Amino acid sequence: MGHFAAQHWENPYDSGIPRADRRSGEFRTFTPSVLTGMHLAIGPEVDAQVAAAERAVRALNRGAHRDLGLVSRFLLRSEAIASSYIEGIAPSPRNVALAELALDEDVRGLSETAQQVARNMTIVRDASDAMAENDTVTVNDLVALQSSLIPDPPELRGVRTTQNWIGGSRYHPLDAAHVPPPPEEVPALLQDLVQYMSGAVHSPIIQAALAHAQFETIHPFPDGNGRVGRAVIHTVLTRRGLTAEAILPVSLVLATRQQEYIDGLDSFRVEGPADSPQHSAAIESWVLTFSNAVRVAAEQATELETRLVTLRAEWQAMISDARQREGKVRATRRDSALWTILDSLPGTPVLTTTTVTRMHGVTTTAAQSALAQLTEYGVLETISIGRAQRAYVSLDVLDLITRSERAMASRAFDTAISPPMRAVPAPRRM
Structure with a gap:
């Protein structure tokens, strides 16, 4: 006892x-x-x-x-x-x-x-x-x-x-x-x-x-x-x-x-x-x-799940609008490198060409092309990670994680009502 x-x-x-x-x-x-x-x-x-x-x-x-x-x-x-x-x-x-x-x-x-x-x-x-x-x-x-x-x-x-x-x-x-x-x-x-x-x-x-x-x-x-x-x-x-x-x-x-x-x-x-x-x-x-x-x-x-669903819809609209502006009427194949990357992007919001080839088994050329397209469409942004090296980042996913973490550090679980009560990252300035 x-x-x-x-x-x-x-x-x-x-x-x-x-x-x-x-x-x-x-x-x-x-x-x-x-x-x-x-x-x-x-x-x-x-x-x-x-x-x-x-x-x-x-x-x-x-x-x-x-x-x-x-x-x-x-x-x-x-x-x-x-x-x-x-x-x-x-x-x-x-x-x-x-x-x-x-x-x-x-x-x-x-x-x-x-x-x-x-x-x-x-x-x-x-x-x-x-x-x-x-x-x-x-x-x-x-x-x-x-x-x-x-x-x-x-x-x-x-x-x-x-x-x-x-x-x-x-x-x-x-x-x-x-x-x-x-x-x-x-x-x-x-x-x-x-x-x-x-x-x-x-x-x-x-x-x-x-x-x-x-x-x-x-x-x-x-x-x-x-x-x-x-x-x-x-x-x-x-x-x-x-x-x-x-x-x-x-x-x-x-x-x-x-x-x-x-x-x-x-x-x-x-x-x-x-x-x-x-x-x-x-x-x-x-x-x-x-x-x-x-x-x-x-x-x-x-x-958080609701926001992720909304984010996916926004990505699809961004890609669709961009392709229409380019005069591309045919949709990208769902088994393409682009959609493969997009499918797992919430779990891997920071990528390199090497990451994509290792994770998804696509060629370096396909990975580079898909990452470049997603950057052009506004889904990804590039950052430097070393001399002549760059990574592709989904700031949208990282922002969602930050907002969720900040909310869970608030006594009201809403930072508009009460501020975070422990050390958490600041939101990205828009």
Whole structure:
């Protein structure tokens, strides 16, 4: 059962840090109840909210074009930025897309921040997909994800062997907001967590809510817990078939509702048996917070999908009008390089000739011709990425990503009503 345990902290510092941080004293760790076999008693009101959230996600999946799946991975950019940006400077979607391109091609002048965010996006996406497809989730899966996100220093990789804490002083846990379980309890708790993630005893949203809260409560790694904890959400929802085509931006909504998120996690951390009324009330409070975030995330994803559909219609009109002005009455073949590029453009808003030939298996000549046409028609613009090198960019797609990210950073989810509350790229000046 969940319980607090009294611990003693002996100050190891004689000098070199502020005197106020050289303290010894008592503190309490919290060890949560195990999830496997947990019996929940969710009341009808919370149950109705969970059902509403699940309907919203399933409706999104039924109506969504694959564009949302293509572009939604860029929403992971914000999650990578949360732990990667330097001095509050968030790299723009354009620079991160260029950094993604640089994973396979030579692109000059990119910041280390943009490259790190791009790497983290790829790591989290690939690891979440792999865990979602495996028969079971293992502790090694979580460790491998954390280790890939934290390449250096080595002592920060893997399951922690020392006590950590959240909030307060960096030198002692005496004033911490939350002190996770002692390190010797972590392996068994992690094993229980992955066993729970591999099952299906609860509905997908409840399972994702409990798995995420449990992970953050255990805080099993020296670093990278936030990024892995967000991947846990994606993994559970994808394993259960709730978000097969797109990444649902649940954690971005939770980040915007930060105080509700913190309060929800605090309510989850309650003493007593898992079947006690206090424990059930604590679970209900957190599940309500999480399910509301899921519903809002589905609404925001639906808005993004609607804008993508509109954008495609605008592209087709631009191409049709341009061809009419050229006196070309025959439509371009749907299997041509031009339409092949256009079909996947939301997912690859920054392209080179090399990218197109590699991705779509067309000749260099066909790729060059199609990119030149799309630039002439106004669908793409060119930018320099090095000496005698240029890339083709869809500013329309990048603008949509920026606008969506800014909206999800607003407390009202509308920047016309309230400004973004965290570092997000500025909109492009028209």
